[in-house]
Amino acid sequence: MEYCKIFSFLLLIITKMAAAATSEHIPTTLEGPFLPVTRSFDPSLRRGSDDLPMDHPRLRKNVTSNFPEQIALALSTPTSIWVSWVTGDAQIGLNVTPVDPTSVVSEVWYGKESGKYSEKRHGVSVIYNQLYPFEGLWNYTSGIIHHVRIDGLEPETKYYYKCGDSSLDAMSEELVFETLPLPGSGKYPRRIAFVGDLGLTSNSTTTIDHLIANDPSLILMVGDLTYANQYRTTGGKGASCYFCEFPDSPIRETYQPRWDGWGRFMEPLISRVPMMVIEGNHEIEPQAANITFLSYVTRFSVPSKESGSNSNLYYSFDAGGIHFIMLGAYVDYNQTGDQYAWLEKDLQNVDRKTTPWLVAAWHPPWYNSYSSHYQEFECMRLQMEALLYRHGVNIVFSGHVHAYERINRVYNYTLDPCGPVYITIGDGGNIEKVEVDHADDPGKCPSAGANKPEFGSVCHMNFSFGPAKGKFCWDRQPEWSAYRESSFGHGILEVVNSTYALWTWHRNQDIYKENSHGDQIYIVRQPELCSIGSKGTRALPSKLPSNVGATFMDPLLATLLCCLMFFLAWFERNK
Numbered sequence: 001m002e003y004c005k006i007f008s009f010l011l012l013i014i015t016k017m018a019a020a021a022t023s024e025h026i027p028t029t030l031e032g033p034f035l036p037v038t039r040s041f042d043p044s045l046r047r048g049s050d051d052l053p054m055d056h057p058r059l060r061k062n063v064t065s066n067f068p069e070q071i072a073l074a075l076s077t078p079t080s081i082w083v084s085w086v087t088g089d090a091q092i093g094l095n096v097t098p099v100d101p102t103s104v105v106s107e108v109w110y111g112k113e114s115g116k117y118s119e120k121r122h123g124v125s126v127i128y129n130q131l132y133p134f135e136g137l138w139n140y141t142s143g144i145i146h147h148v149r150i151d152g153l154e155p156e157t158k159y160y161y162k163c164g165d166s167s168l169d170a171m172s173e174e175l176v177f178e179t180l181p182l183p184g185s186g187k188y189p190r191r192i193a194f195v196g197d198l199g200l201t202s203n204s205t206t207t208i209d210h211l212i213a214n215d216p217s218l219i220l221m222v223g224d225l226t227y228a229n230q231y232r233t234t235g236g237k238g239a240s241c242y243f244c245e246f247p248d249s250p251i252r253e254t255y256q257p258r259w260d261g262w263g264r265f266m267e268p269l270i271s272r273v274p275m276m277v278i279e280g281n282h283e284i285e286p287q288a289a290n291i292t293f294l295s296y297v298t299r300f301s302v303p304s305k306e307s308g309s310n311s312n313l314y315y316s317f318d319a320g321g322i323h324f325i326m327l328g329a330y331v332d333y334n335q336t337g338d339q340y341a342w343l344e345k346d347l348q349n350v351d352r353k354t355t356p357w358l359v360a361a362w363h364p365p366w367y368n369s370y371s372s373h374y375q376e377f378e379c380m381r382l383q384m385e386a387l388l389y390r391h392g393v394n395i396v397f398s399g400h401v402h403a404y405e406r407i408n409r410v411y412n413y414t415l416d417p418c419g420p421v422y423i424t425i426g427d428g429g430n431i432e433k434v435e436v437d438h439a440d441d442p443g444k445c446p447s448a449g450a451n452k453p454e455f456g457s458v459c460h461m462n463f464s465f466g467p468a469k470g471k472f473c474w475d476r477q478p479e480w481s482a483y484r485e486s487s488f489g490h491g492i493l494e495v496v497n498s499t500y501a502l503w504t505w506h507r508n509q510d511i512y513k514e515n516s517h518g519d520q521i522y523i524v525r526q527p528e529l530c531s532i533g534s535k536g537t538r539a540l541p542s543k544l545p546s547n548v549g550a551t552f553m554d555p556l557l558a559t560l561l562c563c564l565m566f567f568l569a570w571f572e573r574n575k
């Protein structure tokens, strides 16, 4: 009996030590592939929240006349940055009169000392119209949207700036930003935030407040920004069922003032931290004359020309030792198209000595085990996956699905130590609810006719190999799905060096607790194992890398062995 008590005591100590080791341990992808883990939605949380009203303090216009508002930064080249803002008033109604964009000049003053602006640059002023010539719908014409490129910037340096029109005595207050390290410097942006499907709800405010608290030096917005096309005030009627209210309207109206509200909501963050955007399906916003994406492409400056792209819908850029590729899922992605040709060229020009990390982002995920949007962008995957694999893309970020999921390294639905890590971060908190159903849950496998993409064809398939052979859905969480959890949130990537990067998913509820976060992992590049630029697909390794599990198992095993030896010695002495 006494032995039992002592053995139980030892077991308790071992368990506590193992628990301590586990809580301190941050796994690495070297330990993968990981067994699938699902954390369900916490029912004490709200699955969704309402849109913020247009008169909310964070959405209201707080400047007068021609003073700048909605100020935003975006990277252009490693030594230049875009500054964008809006002046004047947008109009919405049956009859709108576009203003002359040249009536307000686009001017930025900047320098390295507060209050002293050694440099001045001018840029362009534009407007756009969103027109719905159908009975009962409202048209929109924007305020003046300004874009100025400021150049000659030194790396890792604080710059003070003002924007506006000095001839109208309408310059902004002084703002400040810090430039990123140069490519080839062996340095990386301090903290990169990733957020998708943000919207403009009270959940969105929690996400952005949390993101601001996490102090990013760069932001990637992976599509579906404002959800202006779902705002209930369409036609000024607050229609809850759009096509019931407007049965003869061939196009759904989007409520463009939401974009202005979103610009104001984001300004405190993105007027001091550059934000790089890629479009989602909610940015398509079809209007008269088959025009699409007009608000998105007019409002945001992206380095398309700088990266050799002829479209604002796909581009690339460098930030320190990372080359980012931003792909368009709602524009031709076929191997015969312009985007693919641009991508091939862009990838060929990547120098991994200058930018060891290669990170890609586009809106709809290729690997997704939730019911929502399941296999929706298989056509895009089939066209582009091999090219990205051959060039050794390390991480892919997507949104579209309103939940979190991290995928084991994978290629063509097969675990592969050289495939990218895919992360779905479409949990920004928009008006649509958080996704809770998995395609492998009983009765939740979508029908083959569901999940049609808003662009491109349907390439749904039944699996020809693996546990789901012959089926459209798995009957359990797929082996490529490492971790999934239904919650709103955002993520932070901290690149440590040329091979290690720490990824942390921050759930919205973590904002209320000290040192609390969701999924966390070191993503590790293995250039020696995964040679870059080889042609064709790589064969699966015959066995997992020899260091799989070593980081976690070694201290735990040592602790267990030590305790067992101690117990045996004690037992020998006292028997």
Ligand SMILES: [Fe+2]
Residues within 6 Å of the ligand: 197, 223, 224, 280, 281, 282, 363, 399, 400, 401
């Ligand atoms: Fe989406």
